[in-house]
Amino acid sequence: MNSGSSSISGVVEQEGSTTPEKNAVEVLDLVKTFDNGRIKALDGVSFEVPKGQLLVIIGLSGSGKSTLLRHLNGLHLPTEGSTSVLGKDVSSLTRKELRSLRRDVGFVFQQFNIVGRLTCIENVLSGALGRIWGPRLSALMYSKNMRSEAIDQLERVGLADKAWQRTDTLSGGEQQRVAIARTLMQKPQIVLADEPVASLDPEISGQVMDLLVQCCIEDDITVLCSLHQVDLALGWANRLIGLRSGKIVLDTPVDESLSQDDVMVVYQQLDPEGDKTGEYLETFEDSPS
Amino acid sequence: MNSSNLGKIKVSHPEKVSKPWTLQRGQIWFSLLAIFGLFVWSISRVDLSVGGIVEIFEGWPETRNLLSRMVPPFIPSEDFTVITKAALDTFFIAFAGTALGIVLGVPLGLLSARNLMPFAPVRALARAIIVFSRATPALVFAICFVRLYGIGVLPGLLAIGIHSIGMIGKLITDAAEEIDPGPREGVVATGAGPLQDLYTGVWSQMVPTVISISLYRLEIDFRSAPILGWVGAGGIGLILRGYAGSLRYQEMLGITILIVVLVILLEILSAITRHALLGKTETKLPGKPSKFLDLFFGDQARPGKKVADWMISKSSNEPKLKTRNHADRTLTPPWTRERVKVNSVGLIFFILLIFSIVIPDIAASKIVNGSQKLPSFIARLTPNDWSWFTDRIFSDMVDTIAIGLAATGIALLFAVPFSFLAASNTAPGRLVYLISRFFMLLVRCVPELVVAVVFVAAIGPGPKTGTLALAIGMFGFITKLFADSIEEARQGIRDGVNSTGANRLQESVTGVLPQVAPSMVSNSLYLLDVAIRSSTILGIVGGGGIGFLLMSAAKRLYFETLGGIIFCIFVVVYLVEIIATWIRRKII
Ligand SMILES: Nc1ncnc2c1ncn2[C@@H]1O[C@H](COP(=O)(O)OP(=O)(O)OP(=O)(O)O)[C@@H](O)[C@H]1O
Numbered sequence: 001m002n003s004g005s006s007s008i009s010g011v012v013e014q015e016g017s018t019t020p021e022k023n024a025v026e027v028l029d030l031v032k033t034f035d036n037g038r039i040k041a042l043d044g045v046s047f048e049v050p051k052g053q054l055l056v057i058i059g060l061s062g063s064g065k066s067t068l069l070r071h072l073n074g075l076h077l078p079t080e081g082s083t084s085v086l087g088k089d090v091s092s093l094t095r096k097e098l099r100s101l102r103r104d105v106g107f108v109f110q111q112f113n114i115v116g117r118l119t120c121i122e123n124v125l126s127g128a129l130g131r132i133w134g135p136r137l138s139a140l141m142y143s144k145n146m147r148s149e150a151i152d153q154l155e156r157v158g159l160a161d162k163a164w165q166r167t168d169t170l171s172g173g174e175q176q177r178v179a180i181a182r183t184l185m186q187k188p189q190i191v192l193a194d195e196p197v198a199s200l201d202p203e204i205s206g207q208v209m210d211l212l213v214q215c216c217i218e219d220d221i222t223v224l225c226s227l228h229q230v231d232l233a234l235g236w237a238n239r240l241i242g243l244r245s246g247k248i249v250l251d252t253p254v255d256e257s258l259s260q261d262d263v264m265v266v267y268q269q270l271d272p273e274g275d276k277t278g279e280y281l282e283t284f285e286d287s288p289s
Numbered sequence: 290m291n292s293s294n295l296g297k298i299k300v301s302h303p304e305k306v307s308k309p310w311t312l313q314r315g316q317i318w319f320s321l322l323a324i325f326g327l328f329v330w331s332i333s334r335v336d337l338s339v340g341g342i343v344e345i346f347e348g349w350p351e352t353r354n355l356l357s358r359m360v361p362p363f364i365p366s367e368d369f370t371v372i373t374k375a376a377l378d379t380f381f382i383a384f385a386g387t388a389l390g391i392v393l394g395v396p397l398g399l400l401s402a403r404n405l406m407p408f409a410p411v412r413a414l415a416r417a418i419i420v421f422s423r424a425t426p427a428l429v430f431a432i433c434f435v436r437l438y439g440i441g442v443l444p445g446l447l448a449i450g451i452h453s454i455g456m457i458g459k460l461i462t463d464a465a466e467e468i469d470p471g472p473r474e475g476v477v478a479t480g481a482g483p484l485q486d487l488y489t490g491v492w493s494q495m496v497p498t499v500i501s502i503s504l505y506r507l508e509i510d511f512r513s514a515p516i517l518g519w520v521g522a523g524g525i526g527l528i529l530r531g532y533a534g535s536l537r538y539q540e541m542l543g544i545t546i547l548i549v550v551l552v553i554l555l556e557i558l559s560a561i562t563r564h565a566l567l568g569k570t571e572t573k574l575p576g577k578p579s580k581f582l583d584l585f586f587g588d589q590a591r592p593g594k595k596v597a598d599w600m601i602s603k604s605s606n607e608p609k610l611k612t613r614n615h616a617d618r619t620l621t622p623p624w625t626r627e628r629v630k631v632n633s634v635g636l637i638f639f640i641l642l643i644f645s646i647v648i649p650d651i652a653a654s655k656i657v658n659g660s661q662k663l664p665s666f667i668a669r670l671t672p673n674d675w676s677w678f679t680d681r682i683f684s685d686m687v688d689t690i691a692i693g694l695a696a697t698g699i700a701l702l703f704a705v706p707f708s709f710l711a712a713s714n715t716a717p718g719r720l721v722y723l724i725s726r727f728f729m730l731l732v733r734c735v736p737e738l739v740v741a742v743v744f745v746a747a748i749g750p751g752p753k754t755g756t757l758a759l760a761i762g763m764f765g766f767i768t769k770l771f772a773d774s775i776e777e778a779r780q781g782i783r784d785g786v787n788s789t790g791a792n793r794l795q796e797s798v799t800g801v802l803p804q805v806a807p808s809m810v811s812n813s814l815y816l817l818d819v820a821i822r823s824s825t826i827l828g829i830v831g832g833g834g835i836g837f838l839l840m841s842a843a844k845r846l847y848f849e850t851l852g853g854i855i856f857c858i859f860v861v862v863y864l865v866e867i868i869a870t871w872i873r874r875k876i877i
């Protein structure tokens with residue numbers, strides 16, 4: 001198992017299906033501390049994501065995945081180092097520029113972060129707010145074209161028939177699909193997904209991941225998705241980055257040539273004490289391979 | 290190993306079995322004891338200790354004589370049109386006043402919310418306005434506005450509106466600060482601007498709370514509007530005062546009953562509206578996986594396989610997820626029963642609001658004229674020195690506090706046992722429960738100032754009368770809160786007590802009382818807060834306390850005295866609120 005380690009870690013090569021001229025995301029020596037430096041959430045993280053890549057960031061709870069993703073649309077500002085997204089240095093943007101960057105960078109949250117009281121279509125339409133000027137009090141205040149577009153997006157996630165239903169009457173998986181439709185409504189170039197399926201049960205998780213990734217491929221969207229289950233990560237990535245205590249401990253392309261031994265290395269890197277390895281193994285052996 | 294450690298801890302600290310006597314608990318007990326001492330003091334101060342009660346009984350023949358002059362209650366037919374108009378005006382005052390309170394209070398409340406307004410000075414200013422409107426009774430505003438705008442509906446409407454800002458603003462601030470930040474973050478992350486964030490991320494979450502707050506305030510304003518006419522601010526109060534002044538007791542009682550009936554009707558109306566808008570419990574449907582997605586589900590653990598397939602299928606331009614026929618989609622919300630209901634309620638309220646502004650015939654010139662005088666009026670209210678502060682004002686302020694305290698004490702004395710009869714889980718029988726609830730509802734609908742008017746007529750003016758009237762009002766207010774919290778008590782603990790063979794009384798006392806005690810103490814402190822607010826204005830109708838001087842200063846145009854008294858009221862009410870909130874926070 002250890003022999004595989006050197007051959008995998010440190011490889012920064014993406015799958016060759018698309019050959020982008022430019023990187024969608026560049027992170028350089030990113031350090032983030034909380035509580036006046038007492039908590040170091042990110043500790044010198046550097047990587048680049050070419051356009052069109054499906055990157056999955058894995059790591060145990062507290063390894064810094066959310067913190068990393070939140071830097072990429074300006075929800076956090078770096079303590080040290082820099083993040084550049086779509087060619088713009090995030091920390092140097094004005095409020096207005098940040099808003100315009102956020103239009104191009106969709107975010108899918110673990111807790112969905114939709115407004116439960118509103119109808120599905122209203123939640124999806126709110127994804128278009130960045131494109132228009134001024135607040136909207138109800139769905140009818142958006143143009144007809146936009147409403148039609150919103151239904152299209154709901155159609156893609158399979159929820160067009162629930163467009164006018166209150167979102168909190170939907171199941172968790174369906175709510176996350178509404179959130180995905182909202183993100184697609186933005187017409188983003190990048191989607192950041194922070195553990196999008198962590199609060200769903202395993203079966204629904206697979207469905208939602210399928211949907212997210214497939215839609216993003218269709219729309220040529222670069223995806224950075226954090227997950228904490230390795231088995232899920234393997235299914236939807238063409239590159240894997242492993243975080244441990246705020247540091248990158250692993251960076252590997254994912255394709256069918258990845259052997260089970262290689263996967264064991266992934267586990268090893270994320271969790272050297274091995275407390276959780278048994279758990280991981282179980283899920284891995286349960287699933288068909 | 291763990292268990293043995295635990296055992297050691299237990300053995301070495303046997304005293305930990307009883308609650309530790311912390312500073313916190315010391316403070317609570319000290320405050321509660323002090324308040325109890327104050328109750329005892331206040332009872333004698335308002336002359337309701339043994340001697341005072343004996344006096345009431347000694348004066349009974351006279352009281353009975355006065356009371357017998359009130360029955361049968363009666364409304365003269367020749368005054369019918371005037372009374373109808375006054376009753377309608379009262380409704381409009383309350384309705385439009387509440388609307389004004391919402392229009393002004395909601396923005397102020399949002400401006401003082403920590404998570405919405407980043408600039409501390411703006412927050413502080415908004416909060417100051419809220420605190421001032423809350424601590425100054427509507428009747429006091431009414432007295433001032435009558436001076437500014439003349440007798441009529443307008444000052445009443447403004448008084449209700451300005452005073453309502455306080456409570457609405459405070460509740461809106463609380464509601465805004467409690468919203469879930471998640472959906473807001475979701476909206477902000479799409480690149481939405483601040484106003485878009487406010488509407489979609491914040492406001493849409495708050496709507497049910499705002500409706501609930503507004504209806505609650507409307508109910509309160511329906512109860513306080515009828516008396517405003519007493520000081521000339523329009524509506525039925527003016528007629529009540531006319532009859533009381535000319536000693537037409539039968540008519541006075543007739544109007545009192547009319548007011549109570551109206552308040553009950555409006556309370557029912559509000560309850561129906563509340564049910565229509567918010568009644569539906571927001572149930573979440575259980576999750577069911579969609580068949581649509583099953584197509585893709587299957588071999589997720591195969592590294593990279595599916596992704597590669599999708600990439601290939603994309604490049605080979607295979608059809609995307611099939612989209613439905615464009616013709617059969619609805620781009621407008623369907624008219625569900627829910628939507629019909631909400632829209633009709635909204636329409637009715639809108640029409641009522643238009644009526645409330647148009648029918649009372651408020652002249653725009655009056656508004657402009659009065660408002661122009663506002664700055665100089667405020668300047669005249671501001672005292673230059675302390676010469677207005679007389680001994681009489683001091684002793685009346687002390688009376689005011691005593692009335693509030695004594696009324697709270699008396700109300701609690703009756704409310705604690707009664708609330709057990711009015712709670713479905715502790716009442717000895719269904720019939721007792723229903724009768725108690727009905728009685729409670731009835732008492733709640735009698736505005737305490739209207740009770741005070743009748744009591745003053747029956748036993749003469751003074752703090753004693755005011756205290757009794759206020760105690761009745763406070764009793765109605767607090768029993769409902771108590772009974773509701775008893776009904777929320779957990780059944781499990783009671784069952785435990787039940788199975789030991791306790792009878793129903795023992796069961797209530799040992800099973801329920803300890804559970805509801807904290808909320809009862811907390812509600813009682815809130816009651817004290819409310820009672821002291823009311824006691825400041827009882828004197829306006831002769832119920833003792835500072836209200837009398839307030840009214841006479843306004844009548845004789847002693848503006849500095851008026852302003853000074855308003856300042857005193859503000860200080861006392863605000864201090865009581867701070868103390869009550871402090872103790873409540875310690876308890877919870
Ligand atoms: N706002 C904050 N204030 C203080 N500490 C924080 C904050 N946000 C994150 N942290 C800390 O930073 C570290 C990384 O947190 P982060 O949320 O990024 O982890 P994660 O990998 O997303 O974990 P999880 O899988 O539980 O979501 C943790 O130790 C966390 O306690």
Ligand SMILES: [Mg+2]
Nearest residue numbers: 065066194195
């Ligand atoms: Mg996280």
